[in-house]
Amino acid sequence: MPTNINFKKSLGFVKGSSIIRSTPGVDPDAQAFITAAGITNATEKGALDVLVKGLKTDLIWTKMLAVYPFVGGTATTCKYNLKNPADTNAAFRLFFSGGWTFSNNGIQPNGINTYANTFLIPLTHWGVNNGSVSAYSRLNNSESLSVIFGTKGPSFINAVYPVIDTTFSYVFLNGNTSTTLPVPPTTTALNFIASRINPNELILALNGATAPYVNAPIDVSPVSIYFSARNNNGVDDLHSFRQLAFGHIGTGLTQAECTLLYNRIHTFQTTLGRANP
């Protein structure tokens, strides 16, 4: 039966128009990142598309403030925030400082003077009971007292950082009381997620094993979060040499959401051939 609707006109498919085209079916947020970062590799493009769609399906995309997929193999491709791929500090585009090296496996700090400033300040974007942060570290498990992300103000009351060690690991998230972590793996990659969604409870996930811990928050850091080092009230220290292949900062995630995020990250790394295992 005729509908009397002019589909060509109503959908805007006008010959010769300058409508911005994206690859059919690719998520527009993934496409925006691919365009901004100049990603050309088909596998990476596909993995990014699947990642964004998956995070949206899991309803955690809106809880992400910054997502760093670390693809493309250069500082320029790795600096962009998947959530907002603008080349500005306000968009949480990374600022790489020190002797970094870049490859298709991610970003490699040197453990001497490297850090990546996110410009994302917990005091501005988190609540004392509402924040999450994670990193996927491929290598190097031999590092002791590894700080793969971190921030703290003038005192420890708003500290946010894990100290990952082969024998004894602990984490701070919005407070000066640490929580001991299960012993991390020594021969595989390490994905660590820390989240807070309510008072007195910290949710931690090591390679998908997620659990709540009793831990009360105190304050929120007034300085930005760094990856691969701690922002110690404006000075980088505790530099790590673990290679990173993913990072995120967001609002608080539930225990179930931490598991969903881990699964998406792991699928992403597997697709790129850089999961370990």
Added chain:
Amino acid sequence: MRKVGIITEQQKNLLKNQQFMVDVYFNPIQDLNGNWVISKEEIVQITNANFNSFKTLPLVNHQPKVDEVYTPPVEQGRAPFIIKNPKLTSTYICANPSNGVNIIDMEWGGIPRPTITYKWFQLHPYGSDFNDIEIGQYTNYLQLDYGMMETYLYCEITATNSAGVVAIRTEDIYAYDCA
């Protein structure tokens, strides 16, 4: 040993936050002896022609400054929690002494690491109004015998650490008569 190049304070002021390659910036730091240094990775990757003179900086072993002392962490215990539920190698088995059932694939979390104990029971034949019968086996392996014919069996698994005690129960196993 990681390598660095020593620079002067004046050079430090010149290099700080300047791009040495696209989208990556110098970050001079002080070493243990108070010398300003930049890393080998910065030196060998310089593509900004303004800093070509630093490409020939001699490399020396890095002597890192000790960063701020960590605040001693306060340990907080966590009661045992199940990560992977136990599985049984069989839930329907002939009650013959040559047979047995193992508990497999079980994983617990908790701080400190919990200790696990096992206690096997037979469901009371007269129903739930009666206490189940402890059969005197205390490992993750159940040895069948003819006396278990046509009964249901299960294991009570208890995880204990200083933060708490948690007990769970496996599925039931039916031991059938195959005499």
